[in-house]
Amino acid sequence: MKRVVYSGIEGRSLGYWGLMGVLGLFILMAAGSFFFMEHSGHHATGMDNQIVWGIPHVFAIFLIVAASGALNVASISSVFNQKIYKPLARMSAILALTLLAGGLAVLVLDLGRADRLVVAMTSYNFKSIFAWNIYLYTGFFVIVLTYLWTMFDPAMHKYTRTAGTAAFLWRLALTTGTGSIFGFLSARQGYDAAVMAPMFIIMSFAFGKAIFMILLIGTYRYTERSMSADLIMRLKNLFGVFVAAVLYFTVVFHITNLYAAEHSGFERFILIEGGIFTMLFWGVQVFLGGIVPLILIYHSAFSHNYRALIVASVLVILGGIAQVYGIVIGGQAYPLVLFPGKEVSSSFNDGVISSYTPSLPEVLLGLGGVALAIALFLFAIKVLRLVPDNLNAEHTENSSDVPC
Amino acid sequence: MSQKQKMDLNSAEHNAQVVDTARRRFLGQAAGATAVIAPGITLMTIANAEASSEGASSAKRWGMLIDTNRCEEGCKDCVIACQQENGWGIGSTDESLSNSRQKAQWIRTVTVRDTDTGHTNQLPMMCQHCEHPPCVDVCPTGASMKRADGIVLVDKHICIGCRYCMMACPYKARSFIHESMHDQKSHAPRGKGTVESCTMCVHRVDRGDQPACVESCDKGAMMFGDLNDPNSEISKKLATVSSTQIRADLGTSPGVRYSGI
Numbered sequence: 130m131k132r133v134v135y136s137g138i139e140g141r142s143l144g145y146w147g148l149m150g151v152l153g154l155f156i157l158m159a160a161g162s163f164f165f166m167e168h169s170g171h172h173a174t175g176m177d178n179q180i181v182w183g184i185p186h187v188f189a190i191f192l193i194v195a196a197s198g199a200l201n202v203a204s205i206s207s208v209f210n211q212k213i214y215k216p217l218a219r220m221s222a223i224l225a226l227t228l229l230a231g232g233l234a235v236l237v238l239d240l241g242r243a244d245r246l247v248v249a250m251t252s253y254n255f256k257s258i259f260a261w262n263i264y265l266y267t268g269f270f271v272i273v274l275t276y277l278w279t280m281f282d283p284a285m286h287k288y289t290r291t292a293g294t295a296a297f298l299w300r301l302a303l304t305t306g307t308g309s310i311f312g313f314l315s316a317r318q319g320y321d322a323a324v325m326a327p328m329f330i331i332m333s334f335a336f337g338k339a340i341f342m343i344l345l346i347g348t349y350r351y352t353e354r355s356m357s358a359d360l361i362m363r364l365k366n367l368f369g370v371f372v373a374a375v376l377y378f379t380v381v382f383h384i385t386n387l388y389a390a391e392h393s394g395f396e397r398f399i400l401i402e403g404g405i406f407t408m409l410f411w412g413v414q415v416f417l418g419g420i421v422p423l424i425l426i427y428h429s430a431f432s433h434n435y436r437a438l439i440v441a442s443v444l445v446i447l448g449g450i451a452q453v454y455g456i457v458i459g460g461q462a463y464p465l466v467l468f469p470g471k472e473v474s475s476s477f478n479d480g481v482i483s484s485y486t487p488s489l490p491e492v493l494l495g496l497g498g499v500a501l502a503i504a505l506f507l508f509a510i511k512v513l514r515l516v517p518d519n520l521n522a523e524h525t526e527n528s529s530d531v532p533c
Numbered sequence: 534m535s536q537k538q539k540m541d542l543n544s545a546e547h548n549a550q551v552v553d554t555a556r557r558r559f560l561g562q563a564a565g566a567t568a569v570i571a572p573g574i575t576l577m578t579i580a581n582a583e584a585s586s587e588g589a590s591s592a593k594r595w596g597m598l599i600d601t602n603r604c605e606e607g608c609k610d611c612v613i614a615c616q617q618e619n620g621w622g623i624g625s626t627d628e629s630l631s632n633s634r635q636k637a638q639w640i641r642t643v644t645v646r647d648t649d650t651g652h653t654n655q656l657p658m659m660c661q662h663c664e665h666p667p668c669v670d671v672c673p674t675g676a677s678m679k680r681a682d683g684i685v686l687v688d689k690h691i692c693i694g695c696r697y698c699m700m701a702c703p704y705k706a707r708s709f710i711h712e713s714m715h716d717q718k719s720h721a722p723r724g725k726g727t728v729e730s731c732t733m734c735v736h737r738v739d740r741g742d743q744p745a746c747v748e749s750c751d752k753g754a755m756m757f758g759d760l761n762d763p764n765s766e767i768s769k770k771l772a773t774v775s776s777t778q779i780r781a782d783l784g785t786s787p788g789v790r791y792s793g794i
Contacts, residue, residue: 170630170725172711177634181696181709241694241709241726248691252674259673259697315783316667316703465705467658467779468794472646475658477638477705 133216134518138352140511145351152504159497162490163238171241174491179483180461184454185239188495191336191453192232192502193266193307194329197300198337198371200225200273202364204300207276207293213360216517217345222277222296223509224341226270231502233266235495258309265303272296281514304330311456318395319460324385328378335371336449339442342368344506346435348516356520358433365438369426372445376419379452395463398482399455406459409451418448458485591681594664595733596760596788597747598767598776601656603754603793606644611657614749615640618734620718627723630712637708637723639731640746645794654794657746657755659731660685660706661779661787668698668707677728683760683788684733692727699728703780704787706730733788760788 138145166173176183203218203225205211214221237246253260276292279285308329314320342364349356383400386392399406422441424431431437462483467473473480510516616622621637628636640659646652662685668677669685676692679685687698687707699707707730714723720736723729734744742748747757758767776790 170712171709172631172635174711176709177632177711178637178699178705178708179634181699241696241728242692243694245691245693248674249693252676252691254669254672254675256670257673257697259671259695263673310697313671314667314701316701316780461700465703467643467704468645469782470648472648473643474646475641475643477641478634479641479643479658479705483634 135216135219135514135516136518137511137514138348138516140507142351145507145511149504149507152500152507155493155500156497156504158493159235159238159495159500162493162497163243165490166239166494167243174488175486176491177483179478180458180485182457182461183239183485184458184487184491185235185494185498187450187454187457188498189232189236189239190307190457191450192228192235192498194304194333194453195336195340195449196225196228196232196333197269197304197307197330198333198335199228199341200296200300201334201337202341203276204293204297205367207290208297210290213363216520218293219277219280219513219515220345220348220510221341222273222280223513223515224344224506225300225337226273227505227509228337228340228502229266229269230505231498231500234501235498238494239491258306258313262303262306262310265299265306269296269299269303272299300333301330304333311460316465317460317463318392318466319399319456319463322382322385324378324382325456328375328382331371331374331378332449332452335368335375335445338364338368338371339445339449342442343439343446344503346439348510349520350435352516354516354519360520361435361438362433365426368438368442368445369423372419372422372426372441375452376415376423379415379419391466391469394466398463399459403459403462403482406455406462410455410459413451414448414455417444418451419445422448461485589680589682589684589739592761594683594760594788595738596662596683596758596767596790597733597744598756598770598774599656599789599791600754600756600774601654601791601793603752604642604655604657605752605754606653606655608655608752609642610749610751611746611755612640612642614745615659615731618718618737618745619721619732620716621723626716627714628710628712635709635711637710637729639708639729656791656794658704658706658779659746659789660702660733661704661785661789662731662733663788664786665784667701667703667783667785671697671701673697680735684735684738685730686732686735687728687730689722689724689727689729694726694728696728702730703783703785 174183200221202214203221206214206218237243240246249263253263255261272292273296276289276296279289279292305326308326311320312322312325346361348354383396386396399410401407403410422444425437425441425444462485464478464480464482467479613623617624619639621627621639640657642655643658645654645656662683664683666677666679666685669679671677673695674691674693676688676690677685677698678688694709696709699709707728709728710723710725713725717723721732734742734746737744743757747755756767756770758765760768760771762768771790774792776792777794778785778787778790
């Protein structure tokens with residue numbers, strides 16, 4: 130047994146600053162996009178009175194969902210006492226925070242009145258799931274920061290398990306809240322499903338894990354640190370279970386809708402006749418984001434193949450974005466049913482499938498959130514002692530000196 | 534509660550009333566005096582404001598009954614009246630940058646066709662002023678609110694433009710303002726980045742008039758009144774004709790009812 134030593138990455142290489150420069154450029158473009166949209170109003174976007182939430186919400190929700198999932202590795206180590214994961218808990222927790230920061234930044238910058246953010250902090254409607262989420266998000270920051278403190282400070286190690294458990298329970302509540310934003314919308318055919326809350330939780334496991342895998346392997350490769358194959362195998366197997374579980378929940382969600390005649394129109398739209406939405410569902414979400422990654426994870430031809438694991442992670446992220454796009458945009462594109470069983474038409478696009486083409490500023494704002502999350506993570510692992518120097522077997526198999 | 538406590542409370546209430554009355558008098562005088570020194574519109578308005586204006590009362594529930602059999606196909610009198618009254622759509626110079634899908638519509642006519650029989654109806658569709666409004670439930674800041682008399686409104690001062698109410702409204706009754714507004718009516722403020730919808734012409738209702746759409750409908754297809762008053766014309770009519778709530782299955786209990794569909 131060896132003691133796990135944490136350090137910051139050096140972060141002086143051309144690669145590090147080059148990457149930070151690119152991310153900074155995206156953040157600057159997102160800031161410019163925000164000011165442009167804030168000044169012009171949302172007429173400069175592809176959003177309208179039919180599609181009221183556009184691509185910024187897709188990125189924001191993806192990042193917020195992934196944030197709670199990124200905490201997963203830390204949770205497994207602290208709550209379920211899986212010692213092999215304990216050295217990774219710090220990175221896992223910090224990634225959860227930076228992803229949430231990126232997602233929330235996009236969310237608030239897409240508000241019609243972003244300048245009134247303080248109103249959202251001071252004027253609450255406690256019946257609103259949105260208002261609950263404001264508490265869930267801020268609470269997540271506080272609890273995960275406390276959790277990190279217990280891991281950093283030797284005097285606080287005895288509280289690490291308690292803090293980890295609190296963070297785990299909080300993240301379950303947080304993602305339940307995010308899923309319920311849609312699940313509670315009883316009037317819309319594409320939502321109105323309690324299963325959306327647990328589905329969002331399992332989506333968070335897969336998306337967060339995919340981002341974590343890429344950043345973990347990337348960090349170790351570029352800082353020339355070593356990592357045990359066993360650790361990667363276990364992370365990979367767990368990742369596979371999450372990817373399969375997302376597919377399972379997707380099947381349950383659509384089967385339930387197909388069984389209820391009132392939702393059959395929406396299902397026909399998403400599964401068969403929806404054009405881009407149908408293509409994204411089958412092609413990107415299910416095939417590229419679900420089936421292909423499962424093959425890359427579990428097929429013996431790709432075992433111990435880091436590159437295949439990275440590809441699988443990238444595909445799960447793409448599939449995840451497609452899934453959130455289908456939920457957010459697809460759910461709005463399908464018209465409200467004002468008179469069940471009857472056809473409606475009006476000057477306000479009643480009864481019509483709506484289309485949506487995101488404008489460049491919207492896309493840049495969303496990408497800026499992703500860039501912000503990654504840049505904050507890269508900055509954090511440079512200035513804080515978050516990354517174990519060595520993840521070889523002797524450091525991970527019996528790391529009893531690492532706070533749980 | 535002891536007699537002493539009751540007396541204390543009564544005394545406290547009395548003191549509060551005395552203070553409140555004195556405060557009102559002071560503010561009134563101050564506003565009046567200021568208006569003389571610097572006669573601006575706002576100050577004059579304060580000076581002339583009715584001190585006895587009452588808030589909305591839950592004793593009333595304002596509602597409408599729409600007789601779709603009298604709503605003539607192609608007629609848009611109610612829509613035009615709403616536009617003129619509240620300063621949106623035709624006649625307003627605002628929303629020139631927004632495309633047709635981005636422009637606000639407080640009220641619209643919807644054509645409903647029975648796919649089995651081919652029978653068609655036209656009807657006006659606007660905020661249904663629900664008893665249990667989903668838009669109010671989901672609004673994080675409380676900007677979406679229902680008055681005691683059942684009129685559902687948006688407080689433009691605390692709307693942050695999150696659009697969750699638009700996601701939640703089953704009637705697609707709400708619009709988002711996609712650009713700066715310059716040509717507004719003083720009784721119907723509109724602002725970039727906030728959400729708006731039919732106010733049931735609350736400014737007219739509060740002074741005892743009918744909503745502009747109802748007044749404009751010379752076919753007699755729209756009736757406005759107090760649903761809580763069994764002697765009101767609308768309550769009597771609702772007691773004699775079969776009426777429908779749109780998406781009654783959602784349990785929102787709209788204040789706007791329809792007959793003939």
